[in-house]
Amino acid sequence: MGNRRRVLVVEDELTIAESVAARLRAEGFDVDLAHDGPQGVAIAARTKPDLVVLDIMLPGFDGLEVCRRIQAERPVPILMLTARDDETDLLVGLAVGADDYMTKPFSIRELAARVHALLRRIDRAGQVEPEAAAIVVGDLEVDPVERRVRRAGVEAHLTPIEFDLIAHLAARPRAVHPRERLLAEIWGWGDAAGTRTVDSHVKALRRKLGADLIRTVHGVGYALEVPK
Incomplete structure (x- = not known):
């Protein structure tokens, strides 16, 4: 093979x-x-x-x-x-x-x-459409083609999974995303055993993009706040 x-x-x-x-x-x-x-x-x-x-x-x-x-x-x-x-x-x-x-x-x-x-x-x-539009939420810009993220014009260096996570949250700002669904849709896991993985990646995103960007919905998951 x-x-x-x-x-x-x-x-x-x-x-x-x-x-x-x-x-x-x-x-x-x-x-x-x-x-x-x-x-x-x-x-x-x-x-x-x-x-x-x-x-x-x-x-x-x-x-x-x-x-x-x-x-x-x-x-x-x-x-x-x-x-x-x-x-x-x-x-x-x-x-x-x-x-x-x-x-x-x-x-x-x-x-x-x-x-x-x-x-x-x-x-x-690798299957992103070449003309896929950037997602802009307030001062956050997510470019799915170049896989780049900027906040207030400043680029943040994200790991591949961090990028997928912020792009997923930014596609539906303010919507609450349960941890289990994030695990299934981003990590591809069929069970909820790894919810701490989600928490750690959210911590890393807050450190790189600002603590005000992602809101914790206790007992459920996370939502992207609309940044000023």
């Missing part, structure tokens, strides 16, 4: 690395393994993976540095793994270009589902 997707797994715990690799190979992916930071960056540069599964805690240098270096070379979707359920780590990971994260211990089945969802989203992003 010439169109098999290639995934790089960067994980220093060998049992985890091997079980993730075995599951992804069974799902039809070509999988490369790296067990420390420098090796991960070197293999990514050589094999040009379609997606990277990346542990935060690595020997050599950590996953955040690996993420920075890989993304500086070429944009690639990154699913981060963290042993610590630590908001700071997760937000820093999302800030340096990760698209999603999972906290250990995790289900290998769920990891495989997320890998498929991330790749589906990348495929969808």
Whole structure:
């Protein structure tokens, strides 16, 4: 098969690395393994993976540095793994270009589902109509063709999933979007187990675009406020 997707797994715990690799190979992916930071960056540069599964805690240098270096070379979707359920780590990971994260211990089945969802989203992003109109809400401008977002004329550097999330909210300003529906429509998940993923991405968007932009509707989800 010439169109098999290639995934790089960067994980220093060998049992985890091997079980993730075995599951992804069974799902039809070509999988490369790296067990420390420098090796991960070197293999990514050589094999040009379609997606990277990346542990935060690595020997050599950590996953955040690996993420920075890989993304500086070429944009690639990154699913981060963290042993610590630590908001700071997760937000820093999302800030340096990760698209999603999972906290250990995790289900290998769920990891495989997320890998498929991330790749589906990348495929969808490539299907935008070339003449698709920009979405303008107050001082927020979302350009779906160039995948750029500006607030008051200043461009914000967003990860691919952050872009999809703000574009989705901006398409229906003031409408309340339940977390479960956002998970289904943006991440492609069929269950509500990852609602904290939505919360973390909203935090990252508030940090990059302003805290006043997205309103939390407690117990339900989020709505885009119309910015002044």
